Amino acid sequence: MIRAQTVVARTPSALLASLDRFHLQSKRKGDTLLFALSAPSDALSIITSHLKSHFPRHIGCLSSPLPAYRSYIMCAIALLDGIAFRSTIAGRADPQVGRWHAARHSSTQQLPAAQSNVFGEFNGDLGRINWEDIWDRSAMSAQEIPVELRTVRPEDVSSILYFSDKAPEGIAKALKATFPHSHEAGFLASSTPFITGRPVTLFHDGEIYSDGAIGIALQPSLGHTSLTVEFPGLVDLTPDLHITSSEGNLIVTVDHGNPTRLLLAAMYKHGLDSRNVLLKDDEFYVGVMSGGKVERLHRIISGDPSRGTIALGTMSAPPQGSIIRVGLWTSE
Structure with a gap:
């Protein structure tokens, strides 16, 4: 991590002024900005446009405000040197409780290959099926690691940060399987249907997404590093x-x-x-x-x-x- 800061402002103009100062103090212009923004809907366009103009390489999401600062505009920002990526790996689907027509329709569809193989292994003996294993395989079936990370060696990644929709199981399992010795920190983006009309709102290099995940893989830092996590309150x-x-x-x-x-x-x-x-x-x-x-x-x-x-x-x-x-x- 090169620089990190959390800005709490009463007005959009005050927040933009702080972002301008952060940009001017950032000596390295080719790094990726990571941000989490909480702002009223009428201020989102000007703030996100400002972020995009200052930092063309960026990943971010809309988030909920801290309870003590609900009336403020907040933006947590960090400038990072790493490999940004976009993932469309699906997680577990939401259960459809009581939706008889949906269940009836899906029952006529062919099972995904990963699930079909699991059933085939037991030759009809359903009593021996590990159902949790089936769901885990279905979350990973026919999925690949994000294209930006396919040529990266596992030993060249020390940490991975990512923002995800409400179903992060697929990307979490893929990252852990591909980079078993790295540290991953995943954050669920806040629900935004009443703010942007999207289930969640993710930003990546000028594009806006409603699902999947975006993140950045960080290389090992020189020298010894330590991490301390505290939970004030x-x-x-x-x-x-x-x-x-x-x-x-x-x-x-x-x-x-x-x-x-x-x-x-x-x-x-x-x-x-x-x-x-x-x-x-x-x-x-x-x-x-x-x-x-x-x-x-x-x-x-x-x-x-x-x-x-x-x-x-x-x-x-x-x-x-x-x-x-x-x-x-x-x-x-």
């Missing part, structure tokens, strides 16, 4: 806990107990009214610990006190044996 509600059972995106038991009731007890201990706190913008998270620090966060999307399970906003919950803490991230 995250308040621990529990001490370290051990996951004793998980399945899919569900935490089933924690320390052989009911995780939802444990969360409710922790809320009560910290003076949080479970009936009122859920009506606010506060969010609860499960933090996976490593070396005494939070390594990654998963948002809690629901809990069932009777069954005990906690559902996380992720494809897979932390596995059995993981050390976690439950925390609260407030909007203040």
